[in-house]
Amino acid sequence: MRRTETSTLAFLDVMACGLGAVILILVVLKQQAPIDSPIDSVGQQPQQAAATAAELDQLQDDLTRALASHDAAKSNLDEQQQITARLNNDIDLASTALAAAAAQSAQLNSAIKNATTAVENLSTEPPNAPVETPTVTQPDYLIGLKVSGRKIAILLDSSASMSARELRQIIHYKARPGADRKGAEKWVNAMNAVWWLVARAPTSAAVQIASFNETTSFHTDGWTPTTDSATLTTAKSAMASLFPDGSTNLQVAVDAALKTGADSIYIITDGLPTTAPGGRSLLGLDGCGSKLQKRQQVTGKCRISLFQRTVGLTLGKPVRVSVVLMPLEGDPDAAPLFSKWALSKGGMLLSAAKDWP
Numbered sequence: 001m002r003r004t005e006t007s008t009l010a011f012l013d014v015m016a017c018g019l020g021a022v023i024l025i026l027v028v029l030k031q032q033a034p035i036d037s038p039i040d041s042v043g044q045q046p047q048q049a050a051a052t053a054a055e056l057d058q059l060q061d062d063l064t065r066a067l068a069s070h071d072a073a074k075s076n077l078d079e080q081q082q083i084t085a086r087l088n089n090d091i092d093l094a095s096t097a098l099a100a101a102a103a104q105s106a107q108l109n110s111a112i113k114n115a116t117t118a119v120e121n122l123s124t125e126p127p128n129a130p131v132e133t134p135t136v137t138q139p140d141y142l143i144g145l146k147v148s149g150r151k152i153a154i155l156l157d158s159s160a161s162m163s164a165r166e167l168r169q170i171i172h173y174k175a176r177p178g179a180d181r182k183g184a185e186k187w188v189n190a191m192n193a194v195w196w197l198v199a200r201a202p203t204s205a206a207v208q209i210a211s212f213n214e215t216t217s218f219h220t221d222g223w224t225p226t227t228d229s230a231t232l233t234t235a236k237s238a239m240a241s242l243f244p245d246g247s248t249n250l251q252v253a254v255d256a257a258l259k260t261g262a263d264s265i266y267i268i269t270d271g272l273p274t275t276a277p278g279g280r281s282l283l284g285l286d287g288c289g290s291k292l293q294k295r296q297q298v299t300g301k302c303r304i305s306l307f308q309r310t311v312g313l314t315l316g317k318p319v320r321v322s323v324v325l326m327p328l329e330g331d332p333d334a335a336p337l338f339s340k341w342a343l344s345k346g347g348m349l350l351s352a353a354k355d356w357p
Contacts, residue, residue: 149264159245249275
């Protein structure tokens with residue numbers, strides 16, 4: 001009978017068990033790696049997701065605010081650019097206006113300089129007068145009366161009132177001889193006014209010069225060119241013997257000028273007419289008498305009626321009428337009536353100063 005060795009089998013079993021135990025331990029250890037357990041990982045994921053979502057929301061809010069700030073800054077920049085553009089445009093307009101003003105100022109200064117030179121020349125240089133007289137050096141710009149026309153008739157009132165401005169002085173001169181009346185200041189000024197007009201007449205024009213009181217006398221032989229110095233000087237010398245006397249018959253003087261074919265009439269007088277054609281006796285005129293009674297005295301109403309008859313002569317006639325009204329007291333209707341007449345005929349009234357020209 002074979003004997004069984006029990007100790008050897010037991011050792012193998014122990015070895016096999018040990019090896020199995022080692023393998024089991026290794027398997028267990030392998031199953032335990034990694035150290036963090038899946039349960040803990042799964043528990044932490046919701047927290048991390050929540051934190052990430054909150055951080056994302058914060059970043060989104062920051063981005064929104066940044067975009068809003070950027071839009072606001074861009075809007076402000078656009079507004080500032082518009083303001084800058086407007087300011088630049090205003091500066092350009094102001095610069096253009098300033099340049100235009102500077103140019104206009106330069107032109108104005110040049111015009112002032114030229115005008116000053118012209119005034120100085122007018123004040124110092126007399127016009128080319130066909131008749132020598134010291135009074136023609138009076139500057140034109142102080143007067144405003146322009147002499148124009150092709151055929152110019154100059155009518156000088158030589159009635160007694162042309163000797164003085166005041167009525168008492170006129171009466172005083174009437175009592176004195178004619179030689180004394182020639183030197184009366186008002187009469188000298190009236191005579192000078194005749195040659196003032198002649199000196200300023202166009203060189204292409206012709207003139208006729210006449211004096212009138214109760215009648216009319218021409219001192220030129222027909223139409224005389226304004227450039228005919230010899231003839232005009234002769235006429236001036238002949239007129240030196242005139243002196244103021246008699247009454248004023250304006251109607252006959254204007255009628256005589258119209259019959260010469262004058263297209264421009266210049267009247268040098270001091271008031272409304274005082275007599276009618278036919279002499280001193282006034283008959284049948286409004287305010288001047290009646291058919292039953294002749295009147296020597298001339299009233300204000302009568303003088304206006306005589307003036308209106310004179311104006312009637314020029315109605316519808318192509319003639320310009322201008323008046324140089326010498327000073328005289330006691331005739332307030334003269335200036336407005338003569339002015340209205342002159343304006344209606346394309347002329348003007350010059351109310352002369354006491355010492356003009």
